[in-house]
Amino acid sequence: MGRDGDRTERARAVIRRLARTYPDASIALVFSNPFELLVATMLSAQSTDTKVNEVTATLFSKYRRPDDFLAVPEDELKDDIHPTGFFNQKARALRAMSHRLLENFDGEVPSAIADLVTLPGVARKTANIVQANAYPQVARRDRDAGIAVDTHVGRLAVRLGLTDHGSKDADKIEHDLMGSIAKKDRLRATNLFIEHGRRICTAKRPLCGDCAIERLCPSSQRAGLIDRYRLARG
Numbered sequence: 001m002g003r004d005g006d007r008t009e010r011a012r013a014v015i016r017r018l019a020r021t022y023p024d025a026s027i028a029l030v031f032s033n034p035f036e037l038l039v040a041t042m043l044s045a046q047s048t049d050t051k052v053n054e055v056t057a058t059l060f061s062k063y064r065r066p067d068d069f070l071a072v073p074e075d076e077l078k079d080d081i082h083p084t085g086f087f088n089q090k091a092r093a094l095r096a097m098s099h100r101l102l103e104n105f106d107g108e109v110p111s112a113i114a115d116l117v118t119l120p121g122v123a124r125k126t127a128n129i130v131q132a133n134a135y136p137q138v139a140r141r142d143r144d145a146g147i148a149v150d151t152h153v154g155r156l157a158v159r160l161g162l163t164d165h166g167s168k169d170a171d172k173i174e175h176d177l178m179g180s181i182a183k184k185d186r187l188r189a190t191n192l193f194i195e196h197g198r199r200i201c202t203a204k205r206p207l208c209g210d211c212a213i214e215r216l217c218p219s220s221q222r223a224g225l226i227d228r229y230r231l232a233r234g
């Protein structure tokens with residue numbers, strides 16, 4: 001299997017090699033139930049998982065259920081989530097999401113993608129993260145289940161030639177990845193791509209000389225190839 005082979009087979013080989021390289025790759029956000037995962041994922045927008053985990057370490061003892069987000073003044077909630085950034089929008093989104101959960105879902109986080117994306121502040125990326133990690137059995141049979149395309153997954157998909165679209169077209173990249181990555185491998189692929197994107201295949205300077213999937217990559221700098229990610233960004 002080389003750099004130019006069939007997309008599905010190459011994706012499979014990439015996942016196999018990355019799984020050997022990062023056997024413990026898993027979601028970095030700390031949570032103990034679906035509601036905590038949903039809140040943490042919403043807080044992680046434009047922030048780091050480390051920062052979110054620092055904040056939620058105390059936040060989750062004060063806000064345990066959707067009602068708790070509505071029981072405090074919005075300014076108090078803003079203060080409590082302030083270090084994660086964009087706290088005005090996030091506080092509004094968390095309260096609107098909590099309200100919708102109470103109104104439409106008896107205060108429980110739904111497991112279907114079709115329901116998750118009806119929550120304010122929840123688009124496909126967040127819905128996929130919550131479903132795949134909190135309801136993995138549902139993810140295996142939900143026809144709407146996909147792949148969470150964050151900045152790392154998008155960049156890797158472009159560099160590895162697993163999509164025809166630029167790294168900003170998350171929905172189109174997700175569609176392409178769904179065509180080449182089997183349902184059972186999608187959560188693992190997401191976690192592996194994120195791990196590889198953080199450690200080796202960084203945005204500015206990919207460490208192609210240290211890359212476990214270099215021989216499969218059509219953007220390898222080591223092989224003197226054009227970086228498809230940079231090319232797509234112009």
Ligand code: SF4
Pocket residue numbers: 159160200201202206207208211212213214215217218219220221
């Ligand atoms: S060879 Fe380079 S560009 Fe390709 S996946 Fe590895 S680090 Fe990224």
